[in-house]
Amino acid sequence: MPTTASVTKLQAGSGMNAGSATMKAIAVIPGQPNTMHVRDIGRPTLDQIPGGRGVLVKVLRVGVDGTDKEINAAEYGAAPPGFDYLITGHESFGRVVEVGPSVSELAVGDYVVATVRRPGSSIYDQIGTYDMTTDDLYYERGINLRHGYLSEYYLDDPEYIVKVPPGLKDVAVLLEPTTVVEKGIAQAYEIQRRLRVWRPRKAAVMGAGTIGLLAALVLRLRGLEVTVFGRTAAPYLNSDLIEELGARYESTVTSPILGESCRRHGPFDVIFEATGASSVVFESMRALAKNGVLVLSSVTGGDKTIQVPADRINLEFVLGNKVMVGTVNANREYFELGVKDMAHAESQYPGWLQRLLTHPVKGLENWKLLLDTLTTAKGAIKVYCEVAEDR
Ligand SMILES: NC(=O)c1ccc[n+]([C@@H]2O[C@H](COP(=O)([O-])OP(=O)(O)OC[C@H]3O[C@@H](n4cnc5c(N)ncnc54)[C@H](OP(=O)(O)O)[C@@H]3O)[C@@H](O)[C@H]2O)c1
Numbered sequence: 001m002p003t004t005a006s007v008t009k010l011q012a013g014s015g016m017n018a019g020s021a022t023m024k025a026i027a028v029i030p031g032q033p034n035t036m037h038v039r040d041i042g043r044p045t046l047d048q049i050p051g052g053r054g055v056l057v058k059v060l061r062v063g064v065d066g067t068d069k070e071i072n073a074a075e076y077g078a079a080p081p082g083f084d085y086l087i088t089g090h091e092s093f094g095r096v097v098e099v100g101p102s103v104s105e106l107a108v109g110d111y112v113v114a115t116v117r118r119p120g121s122s123i124y125d126q127i128g129t130y131d132m133t134t135d136d137l138y139y140e141r142g143i144n145l146r147h148g149y150l151s152e153y154y155l156d157d158p159e160y161i162v163k164v165p166p167g168l169k170d171v172a173v174l175l176e177p178t179t180v181v182e183k184g185i186a187q188a189y190e191i192q193r194r195l196r197v198w199r200p201r202k203a204a205v206m207g208a209g210t211i212g213l214l215a216a217l218v219l220r221l222r223g224l225e226v227t228v229f230g231r232t233a234a235p236y237l238n239s240d241l242i243e244e245l246g247a248r249y250e251s252t253v254t255s256p257i258l259g260e261s262c263r264r265h266g267p268f269d270v271i272f273e274a275t276g277a278s279s280v281v282f283e284s285m286r287a288l289a290k291n292g293v294l295v296l297s298s299v300t301g302g303d304k305t306i307q308v309p310a311d312r313i314n315l316e317f318v319l320g321n322k323v324m325v326g327t328v329n330a331n332r333e334y335f336e337l338g339v340k341d342m343a344h345a346e347s348q349y350p351g352w353l354q355r356l357l358t359h360p361v362k363g364l365e366n367w368k369l370l371l372d373t374l375t376t377a378k379g380a381i382k383v384y385c386e387v388a389e390d391r
């Protein structure tokens with residue numbers, strides 16, 4: 001755990017106060033839509049983290065997703081105290097270039113990915129499970145009150161930096177999105193210990209986007225029979241990737257979730273919901289097997305209302321001892337689990353992860369192309385910025 005002093009210093013802006021050297025970063029002005037820009041700021045220096053615990057990382061790649069789009073649209077996101085801008089980017093990958101004298105867990109040259117959430121004050125934050133905070137105010141690098149990683153360098157405490165083996169360097173930018181899935185699935189298995197003996201066989205993943213694909217991968221690595229539901233008609237890249245895992249893809253346009261495919265391939269012992277469509281949650285509840293567990297991950301910011309067969313859903317949940325659980329963010333434990341699963345994936349399905357990296361954009365100065373690609377590119381699975389070459 002970092003010292004209180006180091007947390008306090010990090011809370012003052014994640015080490016982004018002006019040092020003597022400068023660097024480029026992509027930032028937004030929170031509260032004002034469409035303000036993404038590139039700016040020169042001070043490069044962080046090790047002494048900004050007390051106790052000799054600083055780790056300076058050269059950023060190589062940063063992935064972007066809907067969160068970055070929504071922050072640029074000023075739907076949420078706040079600047080760190082003392083700043084009027086927020087450096088964006090939460091899906092990082094980089095290489096350690098400098099460590100403080102009291103850092104023994106990382107060395108110069110290590111490939112690393114940083115976690116996103118930083119501790120608040122609840123009991124969960126204090127024991128390292130800051131992804132389970134009960135605080136209303138949360139701290140997330142690149143999202144809320146802490147600068148992110150779309151910059152040439154970042155500084156942090158080793159507590160929040162996870163080492164990645166060199167064999168994963170070409171795909172490690174996918175680790176942060178993978179942790180969302182790792183947490184959801186680990187929580188599902190943890191909850192199911194209630195059953196003393198739980199032998200899940202059939203899983204469904206709702207959504208075949210980046211998160212759905214990674215959920216399908218992790219569930220296949222656990223040995224489950226997996227059916228993934230999306231809207232687009234097969235074949236397309238995502239359905240091909242799903243089939244390469246030995247999983248099945250169904251388009252809900254021709255094959256509704258509660259239709260023939262659920263009768264044939266379900267009901268499902270585990271369902272991971274990642275469509276972004278809250279209506280799918282209620283269909284998922286009905287496709288869940290007795291004693292099953294449904295993991296919800298879609299962040300639905302709208303105010304949609306729908307009609308559901310409430311009595312039936314409730315009755316099936318009660319009589320079937322079913323569980324539904326929400327999951328957000330991830331702590332260090334799930335990053336470490338993600339590293340293991342990505343290594344497992346590379347040996348089980350070589351080259352598969354690489355194929356998710358569909359849309360690279362070179363250089364921080366090309367932030368506009370990065371944003372346009374994120375917003376409009378057809379067939380994009382992961383859009384990411386190649387901030388620097390690895391040399
Ligand atoms: N909880 C967390 O910590 C966390 C972290 C990151 C992301 N998320 C959430 O995870 C969700 C998925 O993210 P993503 O990046 O994978 O999104 P994405 O790339 O937009 O993928 C969404 C997928 O869901 C499918 N879909 C959408 N509406 C559907 C419907 N009504 N019925 C069936 N399929 C539907 C889409 O199909 P088509 O493309 O064929 O239309 C697509 O395959 C988002 O809601 C995001 O907020 C949560």
Ligand SMILES: [Zn+2]
Pocket residue numbers: 064065067090091176177
């Ligand atoms: Zn993300």
